[in-house]
Amino acid sequence: MSDTQSDGSAGGCTAHRTAVTEAEVEALVRGICFKTGPPRTVGVEVEWLVHELREPRLPVSPERLRAAYAALRTVPLRSALTVEPGGQLELSSPPAASLMDCVRTVSADLAAVRAVLRRDGLALVGLGADPWHAPRRFLREPRYDAMEAALDRTGPAGRAMMCTSASVQVCLDAGHEEPGPLGVGRRWWLAHTLGAVLVAAFANSPLLDREPTGWRSTRQLLWMEIGAGRAGAPDLDVEPRGAWARHVLDAPVMCVRRDSGPWDVPEGLTFREWTRSGAPPPTREDLDYHITTLFPPVRPRGHLELRMIDAQPGEDGWIVPLAVTTALFDDPEAAETTYRMVKPLAERALGLPAPHNPLWLDAARQGLTDPELHEAAVGCFTAALEALPRLGATPQVVDAVAAYLDRYVRPGRCPADDLLEQPRDADGRAHGKDIHP
Template sequence: MKDEEAVTEADLEALVRGICFKTGPPRAVGVELEWLVHAPDRPSLPLTPGLLRAVLERLRELPLRAPLTVEPGGQLEISSLPAPSLTACVEEVRADLRLVRTALEPFGLALSGLGTDPWRGPRRMLREPRYDAMEQYLDRAGPAGRNMMCCSASVQVCLDAGYEEPGALGLGHRWRLAHLLGPVLVAAFANSPYLGGRRTGWRSTRQALWAEIEPGRSAAPPVTDRPREAWAAHVLDTPVMCVRSESGPWPVPRGLTLREWARTGRHRPTTREDLEYHITTLFPPVRPRGHLELRMIDAQRGADGWVVPLAVTTALFDDPAATETAARAVKPLAERLGPEAPPRGRLWQDAARDALHDPELREAARTCFAAAAEALPRLGASGAVADAVASFADRYVERGRCPADDLLDLSPEALASPPGLWADRAPAHPTTQRRKDVLS
């Protein structure tokens, strides 16, 4: 584009290697939280663009520590700044969320921690060239792309890439662990068995949506001990979603990889900004952005439900003893990964469909949660964080359940009018009865 310096294919490859993996001692932690936005008394009521604009005007006035953005379907996202510790990250994000929830109340709206919208179908709120282009591109593969854009929400944990050298905290080990641990995290935190008013047959419908969109877009590169080379090749050989333009609709080419674009100059010469934007349109389970961004966890219910996946994942990656235990626990699962890149393959499908009802995933989750619980005090986590992890493990992991099972226990009538779904309190204890108050 205008005033952007053109770069070559070699430049692009060097940039990918340099900007996507920044190594060193693991020190910082962050979290990106996406939330559906509903009217608590009428969850199927769609948002309107006018209401969303009014809400955003109010939210921009808040003294938030973290950036707040809006997703195409009106979902809100808080992206924490890198924090020096797990406790600092939790405290800062929790304070921001209190401000956001309070600001939403006068509009009759609340945040909803669910991986997919149980009541509403895809309806795009944002009309911008990049989202117009994204929708056009993803529609070529079917409806999963629109549902992902407008009806899904997640907890994304961000961790340092680790040391350059081998070892439990080394980049190669953390990269491999992230991909093997991914299905366990999908299964333990599955929280999206409904979409648009229907039961889907998946406990993590959100994960199933990722697997259905265009293969190269959501796939991971080969999981090797040389992640820089694998990721650089993946970035350059994946088709670009669109070509940014200063005016008019953005072109949406077919099959034009970034590598071919750089070689041919089709449309216009490539720039560093094109590379950076292209990377944001890749949706693998683990995305390197200087740090490692783990993207496979469904949004969680309750005011502090997100704290548990953040704490467990951080403990398993940043405590050397917990890292080694987790690596041993997930190693047997590698045989079930299959030839397809994540999030496809049998193991990922089993995690999304069966969650912890799968015996091997349940056993791996039990071991990983126990290791995380032992590591949290060593990382300086607060007693409240440790208690939240222990409560989740007792409620779900030890019983072979996941949050989606609570939703599946509900009658259709209870799901249609769920009082307390957005309440800022811990969920009720699981029960075999179909109760309206099983959610929070």
């Protein structure tokens, strides 16, 4: 499920409510959010901005988007196709038995989607944040009305996140119970520490309103600004299941759904408080829905959903972060190397959860110009390159990762640096003409 995917049902809001207690919530979260076992499957969720094919700076009218998306719904796809609040398009792959199965499925689906959009003069653009347009909500549904009202309390970042951001989200099995490089505890820790390296290496959103923001990943900045309760990680010094269960209970409730009319948007009510004093009390469906309104950098959904990577340039740019991340987690040798490479970075977290600690802030702001992040990225990408053939990656995928290592990682660059070096208009603003769908 995407960050803002709609759940149109009210989920048992009135009739036949069966309340859940605080203890039941903790037990449910522990059981449903971490499905352990040897890592076997991989998935990816790729989000895209949708723009005019020939001039991406021009806004696309809601009418054209509706017509294009209606046409797309007639296309047979293996991936789930959803639309985000600002009109961004997302493809979510089914769980795949291997990296290459995932790549082949999503590549075929994207080719079909692009063909339909091209007939309408539209294109998919891989950017972490829209550099041209202000937030404009395309979808009008109770969930998004409530989300907008809740996020507006923390400032404008919430609307920008909803309507102008896009990412590559890599989904991996949680891992098995035994300690070691493929164990759930190690993978949980690694996701939150290596995550900063992935932010820096794939940063691709340095502009808003065609102006540099001072951050190579402005998308990551937007997520940080909506607050730790909504977009922060739990404490890493605690066993993962218990830490996440407490985080879910203590996170603010975004909305209370209704069968009809606007949904309630409580202020300052945690799910724990709702179980103790709510009227009506929360149900299992309310709990499931509450979890979908939490947007940490790593979200456990039975598997681990790594959510920190900006959308990437080019038609196939998404394959590199998918391949690198899969190799570093699922190949035991690469996972052990990666653990050693990123362990020194943990000292910079200063006990603060991601993404609100200095390590993640530096990754989003500085990218690979940060010396320690640069050193870790070179080591991790090198380990991924060695592991990919063992995972059955084709020469084309291995070559794409090698090219990214040479073009960006070794020189201490990321795609954001390309955008920052674009020619400027007469008024000094980036014109965006070099951004090709």
